[in-house]
Amino acid sequence: MNRVHNTKIVLWLITGLAAAIALNRFVFGLGATTNLNDEVPWGFWIGFKLSWVALSAGGFVIGAIFYMMKREKFHSLVRIAILTAFLGYSSFIVSLIFDLGLPWNIWHMIIYWNPHSPLFEVGWCVMLYTTVLVLEFLPVPLESTGRYAAVRTFLLKFRFPIVLLGIMLSTLHQSSLGTLFLIMPRRLFPLFYSHIIPIEFFVSAIAGGLLMLAFETLALHWMYRRKVETDLVRLLCSVSVWILGLYFLVKIGDVLIEGKLGLLFDGSWMSYLYIGELLLSTVIPFVMFVVPKWCANRKVQWIGTSIGIIGVVLNRIDIGGFAMRDATLWYTPSWMEVVLSIGILSTAALIFLFLIETFHVWDIQPRDPEELAHTPPLFDRVSGAWVGNPKTSALTRHTLAFVISFAIGMALISGRKLHAEGIENVTVRPASGIDTLCVNGNRDRQFVEFPHQSHIAWMRSGKISSITIDSIRYVLATGADSCVVCHHLNLPGEKLSNCWECHTSMYSEVDFFRHDWHASSSGANLKCDDCHTPGETRTARTAKKCTACHPSYTFADTAGYGADAYYIPSYVDAMHKLCVSCHTIELRAIKDKPNLALCSTCHRTGTPPGLRAGMKWDVSLPRFDNVVLPAPVPGIK
Amino acid sequence: MESLLSFARGPLFRLCLMVMLLGLARILFLDLWEAYRAYRRAGDRKMPWRLIARRSFEWIVPVKRLSRDPQLYSIASILFHVGLIVVPIFLFAHIDLWKSGIGISWPALSFRWALWLTISTIFFAAVLLIERLFVKSIHSLSRGQDYFWLVLLLFPFVTGFVCANVKISAGLYEFLMIVHVLSGDLIFLLIPFTKIAHCVLAPFSQVIDALAWKFPPATDQDILETLNRNH
Incomplete structure (x- = not known):
């Protein structure tokens, strides 16, 4: 078993999967890729990335220990630490391209200054520190070529001020990343919110950076x-x-001084999260490493460093999203968020492996047995078939792994039309209530209060001005009640068209006709030529009208109703069209209701009065099974 | 049946299409990368670029081949390729699927053109198959995958032709449609790993061919070593 190759294959597989999701993110948008919402705009997605910055802190810590404190023992770690930091920061910057809604504006920060924003400081620090890291690392690749010896000598001459600048910038932005959260005392759960978050971030970054280096060395x-x-x-x-x-003292001191001890043990999800994070990020690794004998044991080192790293990562994810007030019910990361984040790390790891194999980063440059410069081609011993040049076969396998996992990624992501518009597919749930309806198709915190009875009363009062003459004519002609002004009543025998029965999707159009069902043997079992004109390209234009087979259906507003118009609007669009169009006309007639056409007239926030508490209220209108199958049409079996 | 069909033309189709597109890009990249490496290592780097360009052009625009032996095979092969490439890309029903799927479309073949091109493709595929089987000179050059591909390519064309033009029951239509889509998926999946990769590699075949004779210095040693090992 070749560990290097197997690891690389796994990394390529993850990278391929992530590449497909990255494509999904840029084509279909953040909404189709993440589960983030207005309440949790960061979540796992960004919290995880914040932890990369923390785990890259080894770069400046080792720089300080080696160059400032002159601890020669750490010499073999310096280059690895700097490379880790550089790749960590680069991954963070690359991941920002995926995070930002308008990634092409990423450069704005350089020109449009907002010195009051902590994010401005973080942005500048990250930018400058990444430059510093490039300058720190550049002598390593320049070593292998004599061409730029002057540049290398120049950089080495200024190494000390560069390292100093790196330490300074890191101190600034590692803590400023915590400062970001100081402005949200009402959003962050009190147990996690603290006035000393910047200090906590800084200290945990140093611990995380050191543990990460230890883990990397082991790996x-x-x-x-x-x-x-x-x-x-x-x-x-x-x-x-x-x-x-x-770090433990800082955390626990904060809890004690700010009087949050009660919250720590109140048995809520947040308290468990905090205790778990505390155990993982400080207590367990501390206990494992505090005993010198354990500390020297390789297994303990593996377990301790892994747990510590997970703890630091968890801390950033908690503060980035999980610990948002009231938010835990609403946010679980989507698999695409997770895969894309890990995919960026995999790419960084592949670059890392490439660099340590190509340049003198490690104290002894590793030689992959299959990466030898020139070896004779291999032949299969039994068949004599050419197995390939070994160097080629590594490249062949890696690219194949990428292609396959990219294709699997493309198969897994949804390819539906609604995703192309960046719209979530939400099935509409019925309105609830009897006289006053609460319309809340997606069961979120907003609903529309619709006084059904008073609308009927207003319509019967005769004062209504929004009914056009045509529709009155229609009402008179069909002998229907005023219901038909708002309800379609176009299915045979229908007394009541519940909106949600046909407008079944909250935000996207609905295929009302269902071509596949009509053409299926388990559905209408029709032959193509039953509807389409034979000998012509089968399109909606060459098909019969719906009413040719369903004569008892009435399509009130479209006399020439054909299969080309069988997409009906989304629930939101249908409701808005129905309500807003009338309200804007009525507004002109009714002088004492100037707010009639404003959003706030109908839309409400919270739980509707008189209904069961919570978001899952299920009291709904009586539903009549009022669809009557059409009478058989002669000529169609 | 319906769910199988929607799976075959949804996720499975995306998987196979991506394997084909990226797989072809990969094989092209590997091919050119190795050619470049061979060129770098070559002892003699003089290349007859003009001749290579002329030959490549002759292969891509095979007018000259029409008069060459075996003449019938050449003509059938060229006409077969026309339908094979044009029909799947420019068929109205396929464009409609692209349009409803990701919102892109392009001009379509008329019903009559699509019909006759499909028939010609099926006909010439049959001609090629018969020639491969019964003409001795062609038969001796044929491998297993040459027959396999001709038969596999017939599946989507025949099923598509029947579904589009023959009055059949909904059940049979569904079954044939599933065969149509699944065989199409299989074709996509296999293209980058079999001889059909020539659809991207063909323009460079003459370069590779010329490079093959540019041996790196001390190749003879390698060959001897390899042969000794092989014995």
């Missing part, structure tokens, strides 16, 4: 089958113990 040694430098990892872990202890 690289495992992959390239080298003897683990347990001492080096032990050194990192024992340094991180102090930071973890400090």
Whole structure:
């Protein structure tokens, strides 16, 4: 088993899947890719990315320890730490392109300054620090070519001020990322909200950065089958113990001083989340590494560093989304959010592996046995068939893995039309109430209060001005009651057309005709030529009208109702068209109701009065099974 | 049946289409990348570019081949390719699916053209198959996948022709449609991994052919080593 190759294959597979989702995000939008909403605009999606910045902190920490404090023991880690930091920050910037609603405006921050915003400071710091990291890392690839020796010498000359600048910038933005949350005391759950979030972020970033480096060292040694430098990892872990202890004190001190101890043990989901995060990010790794004997054990190192990293990541995700007040009921990350985030990391990991194999990043540059410069081609021993040049076969396998997982990603994402418009597919649920209806098709916190009885009364009063002459004529001609002014009543024998029965989708058009059902043997079982004119291209134009087979259906407003118009508007569009069109006309006639056509006249927020509490109220109108099948038409079996 | 059909032309279709598109891009990339590497390693880098360009053009626009032996096979092959490429791309029903799926469309073939091109494709596929089977010179050059592909390509064309032009019951229509879509999916899936990859590789075949004779220095050693190992 070749660990390097298998790891790379897995990374390519994830990258391929993520690439398909990235395409989905740019073509169909954030709404079709994430489960984020107005209440949780960040969530896992951005919280996870914030943790990359934290885990990249090893770059400046090791820089400080090695260059400032002159601890030579850490020498072999410096380049790896800088490369990790550089890739961590680059991934963060790349992921921002996916996050931003208008990614092409990412450069605005450089020109349009808003010095009052913490995000402005974070943006500038990240930009400058990434530049610093490039300058710090550049001597490594320049080493292998003599062409730019002057540039390399120049950069090495200024190494100390560059490292110093890096430490300064990191201190600034690692804490400013916490500052972002200071402006939302009412959004963040009190247990997680703190005036010292910036300090918590800074301290946890240092711990996370050190643990990440320890984990990376372990993982690289495992992959390239080298003897683990347990001492080096032990050194990192024992340094991180102090930071973890400090982080614990800061967190628990904050809880005690701000009087939040009661919240910590109140048994709610938030308290469990906080306790879990505290255990993972501080207590467990602290206990594991505080005993020198355990700290030197490789298994303990693996488990401890992994748990610590998960803890720091969880902290950022909690503050980014899970700990938003009242939000836990509403937000679960979509699989696409998760895969895209991990996919960016996989790409970074592949670049990381490429760089450590190509340049002298590690103390001993790893040599992948299959990546040798020139080896004779391989032949299968039995058949004599050419198996391929080994170097080619690695590339062949990786690209194949990418192609296959990209295709699977494309198969998994929804390809429906409504997604193309970035619209969620929400099935409409019936309005509830009897005399006063509460119209809330998607059962969210907004609803429309519709006094049905008073509308009927107004219509019968004769003062109504919005009925056009045509529709009155129609009402008189059909002998119908005033119901038909609002209700279609176009199905045979229909007394009541509940809006939601046909307008079944909240935001998208509905295929009312259902061609596939008509053409299916389990449906109407019709042959193509039963509806389409033979010998012509089968389109809606060459098909019969609906009323040719369903004579008892009445399509009031469209005399020439054909199959080409069988898409009916969404629930929202239908409701707005029906209500707003009348209200705007009535507004002119009724002088004492100037607000009649405003949104707030009908739309309400909260739970409707007189209904069961909560969002899942199911009291609905009586539903009549009023569809009568059409009489058989001669000539059609 | 209905759900199988919607699966075959929904997720499965997307999977196969993407395998085809990216797979072709991949095979082209690998091909050109290896050609570039071979060129870099070559001892003698003089290339007859003019000749290569002329030959490539002759292969892409095969007018000259019409007069060459086996003449009937060449003509049948060219006419077969015309229908094979034009009908699936410009058929009205296919364009309608693209339009309702992702909102893009382009001009369609008229009903009559589509009908006759489909018939000609089926006819010439049959001619090619018969020639491969019974003409000795062609038979001796044929591999398994040459027969397999001709038969596989017939499936979507025959089923599509029947579904579009013959009055059949809804049940049979559904069954044939499923065969049509599934065989189409299978074709997409197999294209980048079989000889049909020539649809992107063909323009570069002459370059690769010329490069094949540019051996890197000390190749003889490699060959000897390989042969010894093989013995």
